[in-house]
Amino acid sequence: MLHLASRKVGSGLLSRIRANVFENVICRKISTSSRKQAVMPAWVIDRYGNNSMLRFTKNSMFPIIYYPNEVMIKVHASSLNPIDISMRNGYGAAALKMKRDPLHIKAAGSEFPLILGRDVSGVVMETGLDVSYFKPGDEVWAAVPPWKQGTLAEFVVASANEVAHKPKALSHSQAAALPYVALTTWSALVNNGGLKKDNCKGKRVLIFGGSGGIGTFAIQLLKAWGAHVTTTCSENAFSFLKDLGVDHVINYKAQSLEKQLKDLETFDFILDNVGGQTEGWALSLLKPWSGATFITLVTPFMINTDRLGIANGIAKSGITLGSKILKHLSQGIHYRWAIFTPSGPTLDKVTELVDEGKIRPVVEQVFSFSEVPKAFLKMEGGHARGKTVIDRSKECL
Numbered sequence: 319m320l321h322l323a324s325r326k327v328g329s330g331l332l333s334r335i336r337a338n339v340f341e342n343v344i345c346r347k348i349s350t351s352s353r354k355q356a357v358m359p360a361w362v363i364d365r366y367g368n369n370s371m372l373r374f375t376k377n378s379m380f381p382i383i384y385y386p387n388e389v390m391i392k393v394h395a396s397s398l399n400p401i402d403i404s405m406r407n408g409y410g411a412a413a414l415k416m417k418r419d420p421l422h423i424k425a426a427g428s429e430f431p432l433i434l435g436r437d438v439s440g441v442v443m444e445t446g447l448d449v450s451y452f453k454p455g456d457e458v459w460a461a462v463p464p465w466k467q468g469t470l471a472e473f474v475v476a477s478a479n480e481v482a483h484k485p486k487a488l489s490h491s492q493a494a495a496l497p498y499v500a501l502t503t504w505s506a507l508v509n510n511g512g513l514k515k516d517n518c519k520g521k522r523v524l525i526f527g528g529s530g531g532i533g534t535f536a537i538q539l540l541k542a543w544g545a546h547v548t549t550t551c552s553e554n555a556f557s558f559l560k561d562l563g564v565d566h567v568i569n570y571k572a573q574s575l576e577k578q579l580k581d582l583e584t585f586d587f588i589l590d591n592v593g594g595q596t597e598g599w600a601l602s603l604l605k606p607w608s609g610a611t612f613i614t615l616v617t618p619f620m621i622n623t624d625r626l627g628i629a630n631g632i633a634k635s636g637i638t639l640g641s642k643i644l645k646h647l648s649q650g651i652h653y654r655w656a657i658f659t660p661s662g663p664t665l666d667k668v669t670e671l672v673d674e675g676k677i678r679p680v681v682e683q684v685f686s687f688s689e690v691p692k693a694f695l696k697m698e699g700g701h702a703r704g705k706t707v708i709d710r711s712k713e714c715l
């Protein structure tokens with residue numbers, strides 16, 4: 319409790335008011351340390367498109383602590399997620415612009431040059447005036463939300479409540495593999511799905527897509543909490559996932575996946591990391607009228623706002639989600655969408671699981687900072703077996 323209480327940092331309206339009051343003070347404080355170095359190395363995009371949009375610059379704008387609850391982190395390692403590829407292509411641009419600029423004050427394209435990358439493991443350089451939980455020199459990890467400048471840079475600024483102390487046993491390169499997938503999985507299984515340490519024992523859980531970043535974290539979390547876990551994956555991922563503790567693997571490329579799964583005992587919970595047509599039949603794999611839940615991470619929300627604009631996109635998503643919830647509820651199944659939710663306190667819980675040896679990062683490949691475009695191409699090629707990490711300490715551009 320003490321731990322959480324001491325996390326208290328200013329947030330919301332109060333924080334904004336304080337930000338206005340303290341802005342000059344803080345900016346003056348930062349500028350003293352950054353005047354000599356008002357720019358930093360970063361990978362940026364200047365417009366949306368393919369991998370050739372990625373541009374390395376030594377002159378990216380140095381980030382500023384704008385609110386008193388913010389923390390500046392020197393990035394030691396980062397990792398890539400499918401959202402980095404999607405954002406490079408322009409996915410979510412409308413909704414993210416709305417979040418960055420709710421009053422529509424800024425011109426179109428004001429997000430550029432945009433720094434991608436959500437995960438960070440690094441060291442605290444500066445803290446805002448309200449932050450007491452972190453101090454310069456602390457080793458921390460975080461997943462920075464997609465409406466903020468990202469982590470493929472020398473420094474990043476995050477809210478203190480998005481940041482946590484990094485597990486001591488992990489190197490920066492290992493730690494950077496976890497935050498975004500851990501927080502998304504937590505949002506799906508715990509916040510939306512109601513699963514927790516005390517109610518998972520013996521529950522039959524099916525994960526569509528076990529071999530990527532989300533799948534490898536979800537398997538470990540559910541096994542740590544005593545669930546029986548079945549997952550779908552390619553055959554060449556079988557032994558790798560068995561090593562992570564999964565109970566049953568199903569090759570989604572062999573004969574009918576639906577038939578293979580229907581031959582099994584029904585499930586209490588399904589996490590869908592794949593999307594597509596699966597939803598059309600997968601809910602029948604759940605035990606009806608027993609609190610069984612289907613959660614998907616592949617939602618049309620951003621696609622709708624990109625295509626239809628904010629108001630119509632939100633309305634269409636709301637109608638789609640509402641009608642699916644009602645339809646499945648009438649058949650005794652809970653249906654949910656889940657999204658990544660930044661949270662330092664949740665990362666503290668993941669740290670406990672890492673320290674207890676129940677969760678480990680699954681790093682497939684490590685790239686140096688100069689190899690960021692290569693890392694994007696690797697991610698874009700699919701077939702992940704864990705995470706793609708960018709280690710800044712491997713070389714300095």
Ligand SMILES: NC(=O)c1ccc[n+]([C@@H]2O[C@H](COP(=O)([O-])OP(=O)(O)OC[C@H]3O[C@@H](n4cnc5c(N)ncnc54)[C@H](OP(=O)(O)O)[C@@H]3O)[C@@H](O)[C@H]2O)c1
Binds near residue numbers: 532533570658
């Ligand atoms: N809603 C959110 O906020 C949120 C947040 C994070 C991620 N996501 C979504 O969740 C999904 C998973 O993310 P991730 O980080 O785990 O991606 P990832 O690391 O790229 O992994 C994707 C994995 O899925 C496997 N796969 C592909 N098609 C499959 C199929 N039909 N059946 C079973 N496995 C299949 C791939 O291996 P093979 O192709 O070799 O089989 C790969 O291992 C992505 O669609 C991502 O966009 C959503």
